[in-house]
Amino acid sequence: MAPTPANPTPASPSPIQVHPSRVRVLHPGGGRETAGPVVYWMLRDQRLADNWALLHAACLAAAAVPSAPVAVAFSLFPRPFLLGARRRQLGFLLRGLRRLAADARAGGLPFFFLEGGPAEVPALVRRLGASALVADFSPLRPVRESLDAVVGELRRDAPAVAVHQVDAHNVVPVWAASGKLEYSAKTLRGKVNKVIDEYLVEFPEMPTTAQWNMEQPEDVDWEALIDRVFSEAENVPEINWCEPGEAAAMEVLLGSKDGFLTKRIKSYESDRNDPTKPRALSCLSPYLHFGHISAQRCALEAKRHRHLSPKSVDAFLEELIIRRELADNFCHYQPHYDSLAGAWEWARKTLMEHAADRREQIYT
Template structure:
């Protein structure tokens, strides 16, 4: 059932995807001839985007034009992003801007951040503002501030929010905080067929004849970004960009469906048995950067995977479990649990057992600096940290081991969680994401897990150790893989420094194909 305040959404966007945050003068329906503005944030793409389709449907219904806005730099709103993440974002926006221009859709880049959105809406005489959905606090607070300002103006502008990121909208999947994947899976499965449908074409739009966006000098903007980051925190600017993963919609689709080494076309068969083996990088989908930045739609990935299920049923089912159930469970947690990144957000049993064992003696205590610089006695953990720092992405299985060892090596669970989230958000290209926060909370605080045999330090939190990893995969091969990866990354950076402009980004799939030859 759609929520009580659902608008009369133009078909074919499911009405439950849309929430009315401010009805404006039309009771949630757009009747004025002013343009519709889509405030893009989490879903940075033109194809397969329910929020854009809803905005375009509103515009088409009143024969009005459509514009897209993207807000940039204010520090809190960017969730502590570094040069690595912001460089990827800007290079993706550069491609998106060109694609939008080719379609006749203006893209307004607001360097002053979300505070500039109401002013743009007023200048354009907009009849409606359509916003992306994110469960994270800074984004929700920014959206609330925009809605509050438009309300104070007594404006007729309607404000809608669309969950275009999840296959099943977060508020439709469940009305409460779910305890585990088991409870969440049943609810999502019941309504999956209702939401997992093919996307329609963007409707015909009235030509844009209003204010034109400023021409963006993208190279200058990226250089200015570096200066801004340096003024905030020299550490932020010093986390270099990655060059193995090209941003943008086209690049994301190539990784998904490319004829040479696409995940679903060439590599899906090994996903079921290989995805938890860090020595088999070809088994991974390599899609997380594109899903995080919204360069590709999870729904598109799911639709294409279902088409190929007959070729590798177990692998496709495992992929859909991670893509939909586990990923959207993370959104559920961050949406309904305001303390999604602190010990206060843990279940009662987990918080109690962690505090009961907070004073237990640790074999090692490392500072954040020692951890960040991979200066521990555990060579496997050091390799995972170096993979994250230099590659911008750590193997998923190693993320669990990595975070659990931080719990073992710091003074208590609060410090462990703080350090894990800080390092995750600083170095991972897909950091600052609900899945990242929930991954740290699962590893350290037992979120979406159960109690296990009680032991020192961990209490009843699930335990992982070096011996278990050694039984599961070839530890020495993984460490060797990371050493080669780090050496190649340093070599590329040195060549780039000596020969500016010589960088040739590779897709992650092609790089990992090359790297996997050292492992398999």
């Protein structure tokens, strides 16, 4: 398994102005006489709008001579990776993907659903004769290992295929914000604020690419798929107040009836930590987690609505950018992010010092 380079080659500037440091070249590919389609391997950023990874894939396709088409592929990770995800999360994921697939089809963009997981990606790339694979960024170990395996297989079996990775999840790409593990929000904040204006920009329009006239994706029986996945998942009921999908996410952010920025932002600064006042929350976390909305879009719209409540908007931007992206920094640079071995020494020391403290309640 070929490891992902620690400092992959920065990509060249693109015609649609995807910031070059947002893109990493994991394998340069090349050597083809004709350009095949570009495949965008969607994982963490499950949306068509405001998606730097999809934009970069379209840019590569548009720059080919002649212009190449673009396809989207989503691989459902196997159950071990989804361990801990209940029906509530899995239902939100799959119902959101069903909406996305319909939107992609309406826009002439083929959407390949790979139920067998990341192992199916190289075969799809080879079958389509793709010239490039563009992957999402995630700092989590299973995703990184899967990406390494895909890159290694393509290097071996399809060396002409370029592989790029795009951080479309963070406003400032994790590797551009800092080159090391940050100690706190304070240390990351200073670094992010120095470069935020470079990255917090409006998204360009999608470039024109060639029409898709190749293999068509198989139809997905979404209800059967959901039933099958649910049969293997723990039964934590789905919720009815939070609809998945891009349109629903934008309604929560900007809706005229109960949008966060249009109707509820004023109480965010003072009441967001009060559990008796849930309306003070943005309610955007599920959409940000599954990538149904871009954090960058949320930040841009928040800045436009700052006049409604400057303090609340500033507090929201602190949580949305600094605090949220600090978590990505931790998982990206701390290999033991999921165990106490990854905690700072003072934290482990404090836990040990108080391990014998008497407690009113003892939990398993």
